[in-house]
Amino acid sequence: MLRVENIDVKYGAIHALKGVSLEVKAGEIVTLIGANGAGKSTTLRTISGLLRPQNGNIFFMDKDITGMPAQHIVKQGISHVPEGRRVFANLTVMENLELGAYLEKDRKKIKESFERVFTRFPRLYERKNQLAGTLSGGEQQMLAIGRALMSKPKLLLLDEPSMGLAPILVQEIFEIINEINKAGTTILLVEQNAHMALSIAHKGYVLETGRIVLQGSAKELAESEDVKKAYLGG
Template sequence: MLKVNGIDVFYGAIQALFSVSLEVQKGEIVTLIGANGAGKSTLLKTISGLIRPRTGSIHFEDIDITKKSSMEIVKLGISHVPEGRRVFPEMTVLENLELGAYLRKDKQGIKEDLKKVFERFPRLYERKNQLAGTLSGGEQQMLAIGRALMSKPKLLLLDEPSMGLAPILVTEIFKIIKEINSQGTTILLIEQNAHMALSIADRAYVIETGKIVLSGNAREIAANPEVKKAYLGG
C-alpha cells in the first residue's frame, strides 16, 4: 500500500533522513520507534507532502506521491494526525471535525461519518459546540483523530498520539487505534511509548539518527535485547 524507497531528507544543509525505506501493507498497524530527534516526525511529514525528499521516492497504492501536494495526498486517502494534536483552538469541536472533510462533496456521507465520530468519541458529542482550545489534552487528541477520520483515510499517520496523556487515557487511545484498524483503516504509528506501540502493531521499524536500523515482526522487535534495553526499560 505504502512504499518509501531510499529517501534522503534535509533541513537546509542538515540531513535528517538517510536512505530510509519502509513498507506498510493494507490492513496493517506498523509502528516506527526511536528516540527524540531520530527523524520519526520528519518521515511522516515527508509522506504527507509537508517536506520534500531530496532523493528517493514514495508510492501509495502504486501512485508516485513524491512530488504531490499535501492536498492531493489527502485526496488519495492519506490523513496525518500531527504531534501535539494541532486542533484549531478558536473553532468549535464541530467546526474542527467539518474541516477534516473539506475536500469531500458527499454531504450525506459527511453527515454519516460525523455521526460515527461522535459514536466513537461520546465526549466530543457532549462538547461539540465548545471551543477546541478549552478541551483537555485527551479530548484534543480524540478531536485530532476524529478530524483525520472525517477525510475517510485509507492510511492514517499518527504522530505521538499518547504524548502528555494520563496513563488511563493512553490505554483508551490505543484501544481506539486498534478499533479504527479493525474497521479497515491501515495505520502507520509513531510513538514514544514503545511498549504500547509494539503491543498493538503487526510490524515495527527502529530508527536511529535518521537511519532505519532494525525492522521485523513487532513481537520479535519487542523481544530483541537491544530494543528492550534502549526503548523498553529492560
C-alpha cells in the same frame, strides 16, 4: 499499500533522513520507534507531503506520490494526525471536524462521517459546540484523530498520539487506535511509548539518527535485547 524507497530529507545542513525505506501493507498497524530527533516525525511529514524528499520515492496504492502537494495526498486517501494535536483552539469541535471533510462536497457523506466519528468518540458529541481549546488533552487528541477520520482515509498517519497524556488516557487512545484498525483503516504509528506501540502493532521499524537500524514483527522487536535496552527500559 505504502512503499517508501530510499528517501533522503535535509533541513539546510541537517541530513534528517538517510535512505529510509519502509513498507506498510493494507490492514496493518506499523510502528516507527526511536529516540527524540531520530527522524520519525520527518518521515510522516514527508509521506503526507509537508516535506519534500531530496532523493527516493514514495508509492501509495502503486501510485508515485513523491513531492505531491499535501492536499492532493489527502485526496489519495492518506490523513495525518500531527504531533501535539494541532486542533484549532478558537473553533468548536464541530468546526474542527468539518475542516477534516473539506474535500467532500456531498453533504450526505459529510453527515455520515460526523455520525461515524461521534459513534467512535461519544465525548466529542457531548462537547460538539465547545471550543477545542477548552478540551482536556485526551479530548483534544480524540478530536485530532476524529478530524483525520472525517476524510475516510485508507491510511492514517499518527504522530505521538500518547504524548503528554495521563497513563489511563494512553490506554484509552491505544484501544481506539486498535478499533480504528480493526474497522479497516491501515495505520502508520510514530510513538515514543515503544512498549504500547509494539503491543498493538503488527510490524515495526527502529529509527536512529535518520536511518532504519532494525525492522521485524512487533513481537520480534519487543523481544530484541537492543530494543529492550534502548526503548523498553529492559
